[in-house]
Amino acid sequence: xxxxxxxPQALSIQEGENATMNCSYKTSINNxxxxxxxxxxxxVHLILIRSNEREKHSGRLRVTLxxxxxxxxxxxxxxxxxDTASYFCATAMATGGGNKLTFGTGTQLKVEL
Amino acid sequence: GAVVSQHPSRVICKSGTSVKIECRSLDFxxxxxxxxxxxxxxxxxxxxxxxxxxxxxxxQGVEKDKFLINHASLTLSTLTVTSAHPEDSSxxxxxxxxxxxxxxxxxxxxxx
Numbered sequence: 773x774x775x776x777x778x779x780p781q782a783l784s785i786q787e788g789e790n791a792t793m794n795c796s797y798k799t800s801i802n803n804x805x806x807x808x809x810x811x812x813x814x815x816v817h818l819i820l821i822r823s824n825e826r827e828k829h830s831g832r833l834r835v836t837l838x839x840x841x842x843x844x845x846x847x848x849x850x851x852x853x854x855d856t857a858s859y860f861c862a863t864a865m866a867t868g869g870g871n872k873l874t875f876g877t878g879t880q881l882k883v884e885l
Numbered sequence: 886g887a888v889v890s891q892h893p894s895r896v897i898c899k900s901g902t903s904v905k906i907e908c909r910s911l912d913f914x915x916x917x918x919x920x921x922x923x924x925x926x927x928x929x930x931x932x933x934x935x936x937x938x939x940x941x942x943x944x945q946g947v948e949k950d951k952f953l954i955n956h957a958s959l960t961l962s963t964l965t966v967t968s969a970h971p972e973d974s975s976x977x978x979x980x981x982x983x984x985x986x987x988x989x990x991x992x993x994x995x996x997x
Contacts, residue, residue, distance in 0.1 A: 774914070791937070805985070805986070807988075812976070812989060812993060813990060814889075814891070814978055814988040814989055814990045815929075815978070815980075815986075815988040816988075817985050817986065817987070820985060841947045850933065860928060860929070862986075871919075871986070872919065872931055872934065873919075873923075873931070873980075873984035873986055875928045875929045875930075877927070877928045878926060878927075878928050880926070
């Protein structure tokens with residue numbers, strides 16, 4: 773399977789704390805993206821990091837990419853209850869994949885008041 | 886950005902019947918659309934790539950005769966689950982790629 777692995781599978785934190793999710797993948801990639809999914813809903817694109825980038829920020833989100841380790845991390849700072857959702861990483865292959873995305877297994881984040 | 890509309894959002898059908906799910910690209914003419922399947926508390930698995938005006942490309946292990954894909958126009962792709970069985974119950978999501986991937990709201994299919 774080409775599917776990536778994410779850890780932790782589930783994470784429960786208090787509001788205001790930071791949440792870190794990790795993603796590992798198997799193939800050479802063109803870019804890696806992070807998505808958010810609220811229960812039973814579609815996916816919302818959060819951030820894209822290209823294979824030649826190491827770190828990227830967007831608001832309270834910080835993404836890192838280590839292509840030598842084939843891994844990425846998503847950090848959500850100062851979490852809010854509204855951040856409760858499932859988070860998925862997805863990779864676009866470097867060659868032959870077109871715009872197909874391979875999704876990681878996901879992390880279920882719960883932010884408690 | 887591209888807006889993708891998926892219909893219906895939820896459908897319950899009897900075993901043995903067929904169900905059609907529509908995916909519309911509202912802002913963007915999409916020559917390619919992607920269909921994913923998601924089981925509860927699991928990740929998205931790509932089922933097939935829908936190609937406008939030609940046959941869909943199915944991923945390994947996906948039965949093309951069971952999951953019929955039609956992409957007759959640049960704004961509409963349909964996925965028909967034929968002779969549905971309870972094990973086909975799942976969440977089906979379509980997406981289009983423009984500058985990034987945009988996803989439909991998903992369709993929750995329950996086969997009873």
